[in-house]
Amino acid sequence: MAPIPKGGTVAVTGSAGFIGSWVVRLLLDKGYRVRACVRDESDGKKTDFLREMPAYSTGRLTLHSANLDDEGCFDDIFQGCHGVAHVSHVSDYNDQEYVEKVCRHIIASVNKSESVTRVVVTSSIAAVISEVDIKELLRRPVLYEDRYPDESNPKRTPERGQGYSMGKVIAQRAFSDAAAEAGTWDAITCCPADNVGPIQSAHQKNFGPWQHNIEMMLLGEYFQNGAYRPWMTVDVRDDAECHIRLLESVKVQNGERYIAWSCDTPKVEEICASIDRLLPELGHDTPEVTDNFPERVQAREDELRAIWDQCELRNDRIRDTTGVEFRPFDDSLRDCVESLISVAGVKPQLRDGFKLPS
Numbered sequence: 001m002a003p004i005p006k007g008g009t010v011a012v013t014g015s016a017g018f019i020g021s022w023v024v025r026l027l028l029d030k031g032y033r034v035r036a037c038v039r040d041e042s043d044g045k046k047t048d049f050l051r052e053m054p055a056y057s058t059g060r061l062t063l064h065s066a067n068l069d070d071e072g073c074f075d076d077i078f079q080g081c082h083g084v085a086h087v088s089h090v091s092d093y094n095d096q097e098y099v100e101k102v103c104r105h106i107i108a109s110v111n112k113s114e115s116v117t118r119v120v121v122t123s124s125i126a127a128v129i130s131e132v133d134i135k136e137l138l139r140r141p142v143l144y145e146d147r148y149p150d151e152s153n154p155k156r157t158p159e160r161g162q163g164y165s166m167g168k169v170i171a172q173r174a175f176s177d178a179a180a181e182a183g184t185w186d187a188i189t190c191c192p193a194d195n196v197g198p199i200q201s202a203h204q205k206n207f208g209p210w211q212h213n214i215e216m217m218l219l220g221e222y223f224q225n226g227a228y229r230p231w232m233t234v235d236v237r238d239d240a241e242c243h244i245r246l247l248e249s250v251k252v253q254n255g256e257r258y259i260a261w262s263c264d265t266p267k268v269e270e271i272c273a274s275i276d277r278l279l280p281e282l283g284h285d286t287p288e289v290t291d292n293f294p295e296r297v298q299a300r301e302d303e304l305r306a307i308w309d310q311c312e313l314r315n316d317r318i319r320d321t322t323g324v325e326f327r328p329f330d331d332s333l334r335d336c337v338e339s340l341i342s343v344a345g346v347k348p349q350l351r352d353g354f355k356l357p358s
């Protein structure tokens with residue numbers, strides 16, 4: 001319908017989170033006014049770092065408590081906003097009725113605002129690649145925006161671990177349909193990959209899986225994950241930039257979705273070893289990667305790795321539309337490690353003769 005104007009006002013849900021907080025910071029850097037939505041503004045452990053952003057001191061950044069489970073929770077916050085970045089998680093992806101209900105809460109507040117012209121909804125690459133039958137990846141190996149998981153597979157149920165990817169597809173469609181019906185705003189979906197990069201507050205190390213996995217590598221414990229799927233990465237700062245450029249774009253259309261990833265596919269064992277390669281001064285004691293998968297999964301290791309190896313990741317659409325440039329994974333890993341140590345106080349396992357500076 002309309003991009004947000006430069007310097008306009010944007011509400012960001014999930015602002016205390018890893019991705020949401022980078023959307024907040026980069027919007028402020030670009031001169032926007034930001035309403036940071038968090039679940040509980042008074043929870044200092046999660047929100048003090050937002051108050052420490054310089055724009056808070058002038059009121060260009062404001063904080064707002066809102067639990068998206070409560071109907072009408074964004075009514076006041078969205079009034080006067082030009083755009084919404086709906087980044088937050090929901091409380092339960094396995095209950096589809098609940099996911100639809102929460103979407104309705106946010107959509108109703110957007111409609112009531114009479115000012116919002118664009119909503120960017122954060123989805124996930126799970127809504128692109130997550131298959132019940134992994135062999136579907138052999139039939140459709142090109143991973144791009146128009147690829148959806150095989151929705152006709154009767155085994156695609158929350159009980160089989162598909163709740164998250166299903167919930168994300170439900171949300172994308174709910175927002176696009178509501179925007180088409182309203183005719184006053186549009187909904188664009190951003191599907192981020194595995195976010196790696198610097199955390200901004202200590203609590204963030206415990207949430208997104210990837211920074212937690214890197215924390216475990218630093219602590220000397222590491223194991224295979226994702227049934228031998230390589231990480232499919234995006235730097236959290238580039239992901240945030242994608243969200244903002246989709247809010248600003250004059251090219252996007254309601255209902256479109258864009259994948260935010262660099263197309264790097266580092267393997268678990270390479271990532272763990274890379275910490276010492278990138279930061280030799282640290283003296284990280286690279287642990288052995290262990291394999292905790294059940295025997296039946298271990299027996300399929302070669303087959304599963306080969307399936308992922310033949311997948312082709314594409315990001316031409318978001319690069320063409322937004323001009324965003326993705327950082328290499330090495331930069332994301334280095335900056336994540338440094339933030340885990342400096343922001344969250346993680347004490348890495350070091351080789352003899354090394355110690356952290358005091």
Ligand SMILES: NC(=O)c1ccc[n+]([C@@H]2O[C@H](COP(=O)([O-])OP(=O)(O)OC[C@H]3O[C@@H](n4cnc5c(N)ncnc54)[C@H](OP(=O)(O)O)[C@@H]3O)[C@@H](O)[C@H]2O)c1
Pocket residue numbers: 014015016017018019020037038039040046066067068069087088089090091122123124125191192193194195196204207208209210
């Ligand atoms: N991290 C990744 O690699 C990745 C990859 C693909 C997609 N995504 C998507 O990106 C989004 C953000 O992920 P993230 O890694 O930044 O997660 P995160 O650090 O856990 O942040 C998510 C935020 O969601 C908020 N939230 C959860 N339930 C809520 C509720 N009922 N009401 C209000 N707020 C609620 C939490 O708010 P409080 O902290 O204030 O409680 C939290 O800060 C999610 O939609 C996720 O599915 C993430």
